[in-house]
Amino acid sequence: LATDKATDKATVKTSSKSEKPSGLSREKLTAMLEKMMLIRYFEEASIKAYQQKKIAGFLHTYIGHEAVGVGMLEHKLPQDSVVTTYRCHGLYLALGGSPREGMAELFGKVTGCARGKGGSMHFFSKELNYLGGHGIVGGQFGVGIGAAFKSNYNEDNAVSFICFGDGATPQGTFHECLNLAALWDLPAIFVCEDNQYGMGTANKRAIANTDIASKAAAYGVKGYTIDGMNLAEVHEVMRHVVHETRTKRRPCVVHMKTYRFFGHSVSDAGLYRSKEEVDSYKEQDPIGVAINELIANKWMSEEEVKALQKSIKARVQDAVDFADESPEPPLEELTRHVYKDEVENLTVANLTLANTENA
Amino acid sequence: MAVLDMRDALNLALKEEMTRDEKVFIVGEEVAEYNGAYKVTKGLLDHFGPKRVMDTPISESGFAGLGVGAAMMGLRPVVEFMSFNFSLVAIDQIISNAAKMYYMSGGLFNIPIVFRGPNGAGPRVSSQHSHNMESVYAHFPGLHVMSPSNPADAKGMLKAAIRCNDPVIFLENELNYSLKGEVPDGDIIVPIGKGNIVRAGDKVTIIAWSRMMSLAKLAAEELAKDGVEVELLDPRSLKPLDMPLIAESVKKTGRVVIVEEGHVFCGLGAQIADNIYTQLFDYLDSPIVRVAQSENPMPYAANLEAATMPSVANIIKAVNQVSYRN
Numbered sequence: 001l002a003t004d005k006a007t008d009k010a011t012v013k014t015s016s017k018s019e020k021p022s023g024l025s026r027e028k029l030t031a032m033l034e035k036m037m038l039i040r041y042f043e044e045a046s047i048k049a050y051q052q053k054k055i056a057g058f059l060h061t062y063i064g065h066e067a068v069g070v071g072m073l074e075h076k077l078p079q080d081s082v083v084t085t086y087r088c089h090g091l092y093l094a095l096g097g098s099p100r101e102g103m104a105e106l107f108g109k110v111t112g113c114a115r116g117k118g119g120s121m122h123f124f125s126k127e128l129n130y131l132g133g134h135g136i137v138g139g140q141f142g143v144g145i146g147a148a149f150k151s152n153y154n155e156d157n158a159v160s161f162i163c164f165g166d167g168a169t170p171q172g173t174f175h176e177c178l179n180l181a182a183l184w185d186l187p188a189i190f191v192c193e194d195n196q197y198g199m200g201t202a203n204k205r206a207i208a209n210t211d212i213a214s215k216a217a218a219y220g221v222k223g224y225t226i227d228g229m230n231l232a233e234v235h236e237v238m239r240h241v242v243h244e245t246r247t248k249r250r251p252c253v254v255h256m257k258t259y260r261f262f263g264h265s266v267s268d269a270g271l272y273r274s275k276e277e278v279d280s281y282k283e284q285d286p287i288g289v290a291i292n293e294l295i296a297n298k299w300m301s302e303e304e305v306k307a308l309q310k311s312i313k314a315r316v317q318d319a320v321d322f323a324d325e326s327p328e329p330p331l332e333e334l335t336r337h338v339y340k341d342e343v344e345n346l347t348v349a350n351l352t353l354a355n356t357e358n359a
Numbered sequence: 360m361a362v363l364d365m366r367d368a369l370n371l372a373l374k375e376e377m378t379r380d381e382k383v384f385i386v387g388e389e390v391a392e393y394n395g396a397y398k399v400t401k402g403l404l405d406h407f408g409p410k411r412v413m414d415t416p417i418s419e420s421g422f423a424g425l426g427v428g429a430a431m432m433g434l435r436p437v438v439e440f441m442s443f444n445f446s447l448v449a450i451d452q453i454i455s456n457a458a459k460m461y462y463m464s465g466g467l468f469n470i471p472i473v474f475r476g477p478n479g480a481g482p483r484v485s486s487q488h489s490h491n492m493e494s495v496y497a498h499f500p501g502l503h504v505m506s507p508s509n510p511a512d513a514k515g516m517l518k519a520a521i522r523c524n525d526p527v528i529f530l531e532n533e534l535n536y537s538l539k540g541e542v543p544d545g546d547i548i549v550p551i552g553k554g555n556i557v558r559a560g561d562k563v564t565i566i567a568w569s570r571m572m573s574l575a576k577l578a579a580e581e582l583a584k585d586g587v588e589v590e591l592l593d594p595r596s597l598k599p600l601d602m603p604l605i606a607e608s609v610k611k612t613g614r615v616v617i618v619e620e621g622h623v624f625c626g627l628g629a630q631i632a633d634n635i636y637t638q639l640f641d642y643l644d645s646p647i648v649r650v651a652q653s654e655n656p657m658p659y660a661a662n663l664e665a666a667t668m669p670s671v672a673n674i675i676k677a678v679n680q681v682s683y684r685n
Contacts, residue, residue, distance in 0.1 A: 081432065083428070112465070113465070114463060114464050114465035114467070115465030115466065116465070117462060117463055117465050118463040118464060118465060122463045122464065124463075124464040124465070124467045124468060125467070126467045126468065129432075131428065131431055131432075131468070132460070132463075132464060132468070134455075134456075135455070136451055136455050139424075139451055139452070139455055139456060141421075141424060142420065142421060142422075142423065142424010142425050142426075142427055142428055142452055142456070143424060143427055143428035143431065143456065144428060145421070145424070145425050145428060146424065146425040146426060146427055146428015146429040146430070146431065146432065146436075147428045147429070147431065147432050148428075149425055149428070149429050149434075150428070150429045150432035150433065150434050153384070153410065153429070153434060160428075172420060173420050173421065173424065176416075176418040176420055176421030177418075177421045177424065177425070179416060179418065179421070180415070180416065180418060180421045180422065180425060183416065184413075336466070337461050337462045337464075337465060337466040338461070338462055338500045338501055339461070339501070339503075339525045340461055340466075340469040340524040340525050341523055341524045341525055341551075343503070343523075343550075343551050343552045343599055
C-alpha cells in the first residue's frame with residue numbers, strides 16, 4: 001500500500017497549469033511527451049520495485065526533471081556525448097536507452113546496461129556515447145571535458161553535454177574544468193540541473209552565489225538561465241546553445257531551474273521542504289502541461305492520451321518483467337572487466353585471497 | 360645500444376610511441392614550453408606541436424579527469440604529474456574514475472591512460488613532497504603499477520604502459536633521472552607483469568624496485584666482498600607482481616629481504632611478504648625482513664632525512680639478519 005501511495009504522489013497532474021502556447025509542433029510535442037512519460041513511469045516503477053526489495057542501494061529518481069533532459073537532448077547528434085551524476089536514468093532514457101536494459105541494471109541483472117555491475121548510479125551506453133552516471137559529486141566534469149577535448153583533437157564536430165546538480169558547483173572540479181574548457185576552447189555545455197537542494201541542504205545554505213549562470217562570466221564564457229520546468233523553453237534555448245557550442249567551439253554554462261518531486265533518493269523523506277513548495281512545482285509538471293496543450297489544440301483527445309499512457313506503462317511493465325526474469329550475473333563476472341588486457345601473472349593466484357578460495 | 364640517462368630513455372619512449380600512434384598525447388604542468396619540470400618531455404612540443412603536447416594550468420583533478428574522458432572516447436593520454444605528491448589532488452579521478460570505469464560500465468569503456476611522474480623523496484624537500492604512492496595505487500583493482508629502476512627498463516616499460524588498454528600508474532624517481540645505463544635501440548617492450556633478475560646469487564633474495572634497486576646493488580657489492588652472493592630481483596611491475604619469478608628465486612635462496620622506499624606500515628613489501636608466506640612458506644629458512652621508510656613524515660634536516668630513508672647499511676643488516684650472520 002505504501003507503494004501505491006508513493007506512486008500516486010508522483011503520477012502526473014493533469015490539472016497542471018496550462019501556459020501560453022509552447023510553439024512546439026504537434027509531432028515534436030508528442031514525441032517529447034512520450035519520452036517524458038517513459039521516464040516518469042520508469043522511475044515510478046523503480047520506486048515500486050525498490051519497495052519490493054528488488055532494487056537496493058541508492059536510487060535517485062529523475063521525476064520532476066524530465067523537461068530538462070528531454071528538451072535538451074533533442075539536439076544531441078550521434079557523435080555528441082553526455083555525462084551526468086548518479087541521477088542518471090532519465091537522460092539514458094531520453095537518449096533512447098533501452099528501458100529493459102535500464103531496469104535490468106537496477107535489478108542487478110546481467111542483462112543490464114552495465115551487466116548489473118554498475119547499478120542505479122552507473123548507467124552507460126557505448127552506442128549513445130553516454131559516458132555514465134557518476135557517484136562522486138563533481139567527479140564527472142573531467143570526463144565531460146575530456147570528451148570535448150577528443151572532439152577538438154579529432155575535429156569531429158561533436159559537443160559534450162556535462163550535466164550536474166547545483167550541489168556540484170561548490171566543488172573544485174567544476175571550476176577547474178570550466179577553466180580548462182574556456183582556456184582550451186572546448187565544445188562543452190555545462191548543464192546545471194538546479195533542483196535547489198544538494199541532498200537535504202538548500203542551495204542558499206551551500207552556495208554563496210546561487211545564480212549559477214553568472215559563474216560563466218568568471219571564465220569569460222556565456223551563461224544562460226532556463227526555466228527547467230518549461231519544456232518549450234528548454235527545447236528552444238538549447239537549440240541555440242547547442243548550435244553555438246558546435247559552431248563556435250566555446251564552452252558555456254546553462255542554469256536549468258528545476259525541481260525533484262521526490263526526495264534526494266528513495267530513503268529521503270524530504271522533511272526539509274514544505275508541502276506547499278513541492279505542490280507549487282507539481283502544478284508546473286511538464287508532462288501535465290504538455291498533455292493540456294495537446295488536448296487544448298485538439299491534437300490529441302483525452303482517450304488518446306490515456307491510450308498513450310497505457311502503452312508506455314505497458315512498455316515499462318515489459319522492462320520490469322524482463323528485469324525480473326533475467327539472470328543474475330554469473331560468478332565469472334566477478335573478476336571480469338577489471339582489466340581489458342590479458343596480462344601474464346595477473347590472476348588472483350598472484351595474490352592471497354582467502355575469500356575467493358571458497359567462491 | 361646507446362648509453363642514456365633515465366630521463367632521456369623515458370623521453371625516447373614517449374617520442375617513439377607518439378610517432379607510432381597519433382592518438383597518444385601528453386598533458387601536464389610545464390610539459391610543453393618549459394620542456395618538463397625534469398626535462399622528461401624535452402623537445403616533444405617542438406616535434407609534435409601544441410595539439411599533442413599541452414601545458415595545463417595547476418589543476419591536477421581537472422586535467423587527470425580530462426584524460427579519463429578522452430580515453431573513454433578513444434584517445435590514449437599520457438598525464439604527467441610534476442610529482443606524484445600532486446596526484447593526491449587528483450586521486451578521485453584516478454581511483455573512482457580511471458580504475459573503476461571499465462568494471463562499472465560492464466566492460467563498455469576501458470581507460471587506456473598512463474599517469475606518470477616522479478614518486479618518492481627528492482633531495483631535502485621535506486614532508487609534503489616525499490610521498491611514495493605505490494602501495495596506495497596498488498591497493499585498487501583496475502590499476503597497473505609500474506616503477507623502473509634503470510634506463511633500459513624505463514624505456515621498455517613506458518612503451519608497454521602506453522600500449523596497455525587499462526590505466527597504468529607509472530612511477531619514476533627524481534633522484535634516478537640522471538642514472539645512466541645502456542638502452543637497446545628500437546622497439547623494446549618490457550611487458551607488464553614481468554620482473555627481472557638484476558644480479559644472480561644463491562644466499563638471499565633481495566626484492567627492490569625503483570631507486571631502492573640502486574641501493575640494493577651497492578649492498579650486494581659490499582656483501583660479495585664477504586662472500587655472500589645475494590640475488591637481486593626487480594619486480595618492475597608492482598601490480599601485477601611476477602610471482603612465478605619471485606617463487607623461483609625464493610626456492611633457490613630460502614631467504615628474503617624486501618626493500619622499499621615507502622613507509623613500513625601497509626607498504627607494498629607487506630603484500631609481497633604475505634604472498635611469499637602463503638605460497639612459499641615451506642621454502643623459507645628464516646622470517647622475511649623488510650627495509651622501509653620509518654613511520655614519520657619526511658623531515659627537512661639532513662641527518663633526520665637520512666635516518667628516515669632506507670640505506671645500504673640497513674639492507675646489509677637485513678641480509679645478515681635473515682642469514683643469521685652477525
